[in-house]
Amino acid sequence: MLMEFLAVIVAGFGGGGTAVILRRLSGRRLPEWLTPAGTAAGMLAMVIYLEYSWAPRYEAGLPDDIIVVSKNQHASWLRPWTYAKPLTNRLIAVDNRIRQRNSKNPDLVLTGVILQERWALTMGFQSMFDCANARRADLTEGTIMGEDGIPQAAEWYSLAPDDPFLRVACEGGAHGGNVTEG
DSSP: OHHHHHHHHHHHHHHHHHHHHHHHHSSSSSSSHHHHHHHHHHHHHHHHHHHHHHHHHHTTTTTTEEEEEEEEEOOBTTTTGGTTTOOEEEEEEEEEEEEEEEEEEEEEEEEEEEEETTTSSSSEEEEEETTTTTTEEEEEOEEEETSSEEEOOOEEEEOOOOOOHHHHHHHHOTTTOOOOEE
């Protein structure tokens, strides 16, 4: 966060400095307000760049076994440019580094789920996927597993059979696969 703040400040100096140079080259014929406008434009451009690039930068830093399956995007009147291109504010990824198939019931797969929001701590938990019945149960620390490998008293969520979350968890997937945006 500190580095991004410094980047915005430097971009402001760059925009303002460019405006000063343009005014000097024009023999001061350009208006004086060009300098603060150049500063503001440089800072705004950097903020927009950082807002749009955080998700691709985060995703590029993930190991190959962690696959982003969903990107939440939104538009806001506070950021009018997001109506032209919505802004990603949250990612959901499947962590296949801990992926395990149940030996007694191979249709059950245990894997990790990572939730990442802009300016928020990363949240992770384990989920059990029932690949045959297209459903998922999020596991907590107190989840008790039955003898058949099915979590007892777990709340199951139905998923579409072609849901990328289910597909990546059950098949393992490949980095850079299709993601759901919404």
